[in-house]
Amino acid sequence: MKKIINKPEDYLKEMLEGIYIAHSDQVTCVNNDLQCYVTKTKKEGKVGIATGGGSGHLPLFLGYVGDGMLDGCSVGDVFQSPSADQMLAITKEIDSGAGVLYIYGNYNGDIFNFDMASEMADFEEGIRVETVLGADDVASAGPSEPGEKSTRRGVAGIFFVYKCAGAAADQMLDLDNVKRIAQKAADNVRTMGVALTPCIVPRVGKAGFSIGEDEMEIGMGIHGESGIRRGKIEPADQIVDEMLTQIIEDLPYNKNDEVAVLVNGLGATPLDEQYIVVRRINQKLETAGITAVKYYVGEYATALEMAGFSISLLKLDDELKELIKHPVNTPFFKQ
């Protein structure tokens, strides 16, 4: 295991200590629990937005806590959910009377704990909590009846849900409206990933799966969940075409639609390659009559040192288009 770490069991604590040291001007923890991470900026009367999830995905999740985006985040150990108590602590800390919105990825462990925190916040603290799930992954969209719970995993596209909801809350919209906007962003974002190499969870010490020297897996999840097709690695343009076709077909698109695009590196893939991907996306979107009004490129939701990338498309209406432009200032993301 070739990692810059000390003892694997100290990984989370030491990583978080480093983050609080580097960004002490902007963030702090609640009740001396390093895993309860909140912004130092409090805006009275603003809807609070909380997220959370396992570590190992930086800048996801805590990297989006800051001005114009989220207010708090509880993080678990690598690829593990934080506890309901930690989420409750965040909820109490960030509520300023206008209620709290939870936005997190569609994973059972997180749902269980966030739901419990939400009930405790309501019954014990009288804090109104609403929830919007990130469930943007095209590869894991199983067959489901209308009204059934989505099988889609939450992956990089949750960035856009944070971005739009965070902007709405910062503009002092009420909880109903911030939730409505978060849900609209969640409903209109789709993501597809491809992995080239596995990653190693420090406490486990070996790769979660193996993949051939010349192979890739389309649709793999950010914890190494199985994708939809494994095959020989192909030229970048061919990979992008396969991914983008499935993303576009998953939502109804019309000519002259506008989108925001996120090209997200999973960890070990150089920025250079991500821009080669941007070039092809733009060609394909132009052919489809879809306009990309904004590109985000870089590492937004990683899987430790996994090589690969994902593409997320957010279909915009006038409201989301304005919210996307809203300024953000977190230690990990600025716009």
Next chain:
Amino acid sequence: MKKIINKPEDYLKEMLEGIYIAHSDQVTCVNNDLQCYVTKTKKEGKVGIATGGGSGHLPLFLGYVGDGMLDGCSVGDVFQSPSADQMLAITKEIDSGAGVLYIYGNYNGDIFNFDMASEMADFEEGIRVETVLGADDVASAGPSEPGEKSTRRGVAGIFFVYKCAGAAADQMLDLDNVKRIAQKAADNVRTMGVALTPCIVPRVGKAGFSIGEDEMEIGMGIHGESGIRRGKIEPADQIVDEMLTQIIEDLPYNKNDEVAVLVNGLGATPLDEQYIVVRRINQKLETAGITAVKYYVGEYATALEMAGFSISLLKLDDELKELIKHPVNTPFFKQ
């Protein structure tokens, strides 16, 4: 070679096309040459600052072109110098009468071409050009007599030279002062790196060197140049201690000195690990009585998909401390 690319010979062109597509609001090219990259923001009467060097290091070099930092950058193919003609084209484009400062790394190919461009700018165009070299690498500091050319390679610490000089130019200081400040930053920044894995130049198609599954190399350069010690990989704190000791000993430091710190991922090393490094740096600096007033953490100067990181320390005086705070807005870096 596991990369998201098309033909290796199209790598540079396609990567640059992607960058111009994604950031068309902020940057453009000169004379339709994609390798000549300039900001769209022109500030009349401002000293122009140009850099350049080989590709494969994103966000270095072109990522620091933008408001509050640099004005133009010429890039060569992966790990190759751009041409003198390209540097001249940048120079002519960004000069607005106040002269131009070149800031680039201490590599012979770059020096040869930048010097030629500087002479052409002077003789043919009447543009005054001054030069400051980034030569911050502690590992390559060979024995040299006073006045002799430094053998130190330019690595991630050049970020601080850009940052301070860019702020000075943005505050409309004249060329002599911008150069003085750039030189002061260059004289006071030191960097040390460690590599865990090699990287593959696309046109070459195989790793530039091999290294054991359990080995690291302290002091390795960002093109895979030999370091000062290869050995078994050690716990993060031990690696940091060895690197930081050499950095601190390379400059005279006194109790109560202040520094800005850059922890730079070389490509495949997760942000998590970089924050584990921050934690240890802070402990060691506190012990030495040195105060870190600002941390920069992330990928600032990469070597494609190399795993590893570097630490840079900029020793601050009051002037540099103010300049470090100056706002920046480039497509790749915001502050």
